[in-house]
Amino acid sequence: xxxxxxxxxxxxxxxxxxxxxxxxxxxxxxxxxxxxxxxxxxxxxxxxxxxxxxxxxxxxxxxxxxxxxxxxxxxxxxxxxxxxxxxxxxxxxxxxxxxxxxxxxxxxxxxxxxxxxxxxxxxxxxxxxxxxxxxxxxxxxxxxxxxxxxxxxxxxxxxxxxxxxxxxxxxxxxxxxxxxxxxxxxxxxxxxxxxxxxxxxxxxxxxxxxxxxxxxxxxxxxxxxxxxxxxxxxxxxxxxxxxxxxxxxxxxxxxxxxxxxxxxxxxxx
Amino acid sequence: xxxxxxxxxxxxxxxxxxxxxxxxxxxxxxxxxxxxxxxxxxxxxxxxxxxxxxxxxxxxxxxxxxxxxxxxxxxxxxxxxxxxxxxxxxxxxxxxxxxxxxxxxxxxxxxxxxxxxxxxxxxxxxxxxxxxxxxxxxxxxxxxxxxxxxxxxxxxxxxxxxxxxxxxxxxxxxxxxxxxxxxxxxxxxxxxxxxxxxxxxxxx
Numbered sequence: 490x491x492x493x494x495x496x497x498x499x500x501x502x503x504x505x506x507x508x509x510x511x512x513x514x515x516x517x518x519x520x521x522x523x524x525x526x527x528x529x530x531x532x533x534x535x536x537x538x539x540x541x542x543x544x545x546x547x548x549x550x551x552x553x554x555x556x557x558x559x560x561x562x563x564x565x566x567x568x569x570x571x572x573x574x575x576x577x578x579x580x581x582x583x584x585x586x587x588x589x590x591x592x593x594x595x596x597x598x599x600x601x602x603x604x605x606x607x608x609x610x611x612x613x614x615x616x617x618x619x620x621x622x623x624x625x626x627x628x629x630x631x632x633x634x635x636x637x638x639x640x641x642x643x644x645x646x647x648x649x650x651x652x653x654x655x656x657x658x659x660x661x662x663x664x665x666x667x668x669x670x671x672x673x674x675x676x677x678x679x680x681x682x683x684x685x686x687x688x689x690x691x692x693x694x695x696x697x698x699x700x701x702x703x704x705x706x707x708x709x710x711x712x713x714x715x716x717x718x719x720x721x722x723x724x725x726x727x728x729x730x731x732x733x734x735x736x737x738x739x740x741x742x743x744x745x746x747x748x749x750x751x752x753x754x755x756x757x758x
Numbered sequence: 759x760x761x762x763x764x765x766x767x768x769x770x771x772x773x774x775x776x777x778x779x780x781x782x783x784x785x786x787x788x789x790x791x792x793x794x795x796x797x798x799x800x801x802x803x804x805x806x807x808x809x810x811x812x813x814x815x816x817x818x819x820x821x822x823x824x825x826x827x828x829x830x831x832x833x834x835x836x837x838x839x840x841x842x843x844x845x846x847x848x849x850x851x852x853x854x855x856x857x858x859x860x861x862x863x864x865x866x867x868x869x870x871x872x873x874x875x876x877x878x879x880x881x882x883x884x885x886x887x888x889x890x891x892x893x894x895x896x897x898x899x900x901x902x903x904x905x906x907x908x909x910x911x912x913x914x915x916x917x918x919x920x921x922x923x924x925x926x927x928x929x930x931x932x933x934x935x936x937x938x939x940x941x942x943x944x945x946x947x948x949x950x951x952x953x954x955x956x957x958x959x960x961x962x
Contacts, residue, residue: 643888712890714920
């Protein structure tokens with residue numbers, strides 16, 4: 490995905506930051522364990538966020554150990570072990586990487602993606618989740634045809650939102666979690682479109698906002714904020730089973746993500 | 759529905775100007791922006807506002823129709839056809855039948871799309887959660903008919919909704935008072951006191 494979902498670190502408590510870092514570390518090692526060592530390079534903040542939310546809702550026990558790894562060979566770091574959650578997130582990350590690469594190739598075929606395709610295919614096989622893979626493929630195909638038709642921003646965002654909704658709620662049968670993922674997905678799609686607006690304009694590539702001369706900052710900012718508000722409301726309706734994780738997620742929803750959307754939709758004013 | 763003339767508090771034979779004036783006065787009084795701090799009062803004001811708008815529209819339509827026959831010719835029958843469709847669309851939106859409302863709206867040809875069309879389209883988008891498009895439609899409706907309070911308040915509502923979520927984020931960067939500021943202020947106060955012959959801090 491895109492890496493827009495970060496906490497505002499200066500507002501985190503020390504214990505929250507420690508937990509966040511250790512989950513990041515744990516997810517990285519889980520990706521190495523379940524998929525492939527090279528897959529660890531594709532770790533993004535968005536998948537860490539998925540892990541935080543899934544773990545907070547399921548209440549799975551977190552076990553923390555100090556460990557060294559290839560990236561940090563000298564000083565051992567805290568690593569969180571949350572077997573079920575992290576295994577799921579590692580597999581989802583592999584699937585998303587594969588479809589992302591495939592999408593890139595269909596779009597224009599950059600050399601980098603072509604080189605990555607064989608290993609991405611291997612990640613996907615390792616992930617071994619044909620049902621979720623089918624759902625993701627379905628949604629992405631729909632999104633692709635909507636984008637070709639020149640569909641509106643909201644319509645596309647709606648499609649992408651339903652993809653993330655499925656990813657967040659997969660296997661947990663929690664409608665609120667689906668809603669939560671849906672609004673997060675819409676937010677990501679809109680922010681991504683706004684972020685790429687200038688770049689796509691210069692390159693003459695497709696962007697759902699390309700009908701506009703200049704970025705409609707105010708309307709975008711309000712629309713993004715309303716998505717966050719809806720996501721936050723949905724999160725509050727799920728039962729949080731881990732208070733520290735809940736605090737981190739609240740920080741991300743009310744501080745980290747708004748600051749990203751302010752930056753992206755506010756800079757061209 | 760209650761008598762629209764009673765809602766506005768005007769006699770049945772009041773002139774158009776009197777009605778407009780009464781409407782403006784009430785609209786100003788009950789505008790939801792006046793009740794920004796009190797949630798319950800605001801929602802009551804919104805309901806009242808809706809009632810006032812409906813009453814005003816009803817009177818306007820009533821008068822237009824009774825006098826329009828003959829003078830305005832075919833164009834007035836055209837707008838009254840749309841008028842009825844819009845009423846149906848509104849009732850669909852209110853009862854949550856968004857798909858039907860949308861297909862009715864799409865059935866109206868481009869040439870006939872006035873401010874109300876954009877407003878209703880905005881409502882349809884908003885109830886689907888398509889907030890970006892909803893705002894575009896609302897602001898289009900507002901620019902086509904700037905005096906309409908219903909359109910304006912729909913747009914304002916969205917902006918206010920977003921504003922309330924952001925408040926927590928923006929206040930974190932308020933002006934802060936550091937230790938240095940306190941010391942400087944104390945020293946200044948001490949100097950001032952000494953000028954007048956007193957002393958605030960003994961040692962300096």
